[in-house]
Amino acid sequence: AYSSEGGAEKKRVQSPFEKVTIFGSGLMGSGIAQVSATYNHSVKLVDLNETALEKSQKYIMSSLKRVAKKKFPESTSDQVKFCEGVISKIQFTTKAEEAASDADLVLEAIVENVEIKRKLVATVDAVAPNSVVFATNTSSLKVGDIFANISEARRPNVGGLHFFNPVPQMKLLEVVKADTTSQETFDKMFNYGLSIGKVCVSCKDTPGFIVNRLLVPYMLEAMRMVERGDATAKDIDSSMKYGAGYPMGPFELADYVGLDTSYFISNGWYTNSELKGNDLVKPPKNLKDLVDAGRFGTKSGAGFYDYTKK
Ligand code: NAI
Secondary structure, eight states: OOOSOSSOBOOOOOOSOSEEEEEOOSHHHHHHHHHHHHTTOEEEEEOSSHHHHHHHHHHHHHHHHHHHHHHOTTOHHHHHHHHHHHHTTEEEESOHHHHHTSOSEEEEOOOSOHHHHHHHHHHHHHHSOTTOEEEEOOSSSOHHHHTTTSOGGGGGGEEEEEOOSSTTTOOEEEEEEOTTOOHHHHHHHHHHHHHTTOEEEEEESOTTTTHHHHHHHHHHHHHHHHHTTSSOHHHHHHHHHHTSOOSSOHHHHHHHHOHHHHHHHHHHHHHSSTTTTOGGGOOOHHHHHHHHTTOOBGGGTBSSSBOSOO
């Protein structure tokens, strides 16, 4: 027995799920599939086309190889065995209905767009077993909005499972109790998180849950500090690393997350969430200007910093 009250828990328990179907084989879906399979779930990973699935398979394999090298530094045959054992538990497929109709947990990690997510919810709603737990990995949308049109009987069975990038390395899992989520569903999601080795925390369905609700306004305030001319990005990054002990400064972090994503989140919250009009999440002009100039951060070669020259 465990208690989900009183803070983060890191305790291995038996997973309440055997079959996990994940929609979206991008950055997050691939990572979630990898850890779920590593901890013995039978996984189906769904995407729109074979190209996406092939890319995901390669991505997971190279991530598994890194894990295997650390786990079995002495034996390449054990490394190969480990990687093949895990990857064999993941079925890569484009057949959405079939994958959803045979699952204990369905987790969606597709594009961050409420209309597209709602379409997927309708697809799953039509075919999934009645008992399925249906969770979203959304970062910035309201869990309740994504599931707004799901059939009445399924409302207690939905919630949020918010992972962090890169999923195999980042220990935290925010388990989100939406307005309709039952205690039973919440407990299952929480225990699934523990079963895959995550530190689980409980939170409500509010913008940014815990981590991003604190991190996003912090990054935006750092940008405003530069706009006011109070300090440079480099000096702010040095300050937070060497004075506050953060592993990355706010500008390094923003560039890593992606400035397009940071802008999308803050603009979404500022214009359409319970934080609407709140200056804490208002997108700063310097952020918008960089995004308009195609400077998205590390992935595009430049953001607040230039990554093209060494
Ligand atoms: P991504 O763009 O890497 O992957 C999304 C994948 O979903 C693509 O492969 C796309 O082809 C696929 N897809 C789109 N519509 C689909 C559908 N109807 N059925 C099946 N597959 C479909 O995106 P990423 O970064 O993995 O994000 C996915 C979700 O996870 C988003 O909701 C995002 O907010 C959330 N998230 C992202 C984090 C990050 O650091 N990137 C962190 C935590 C959550």
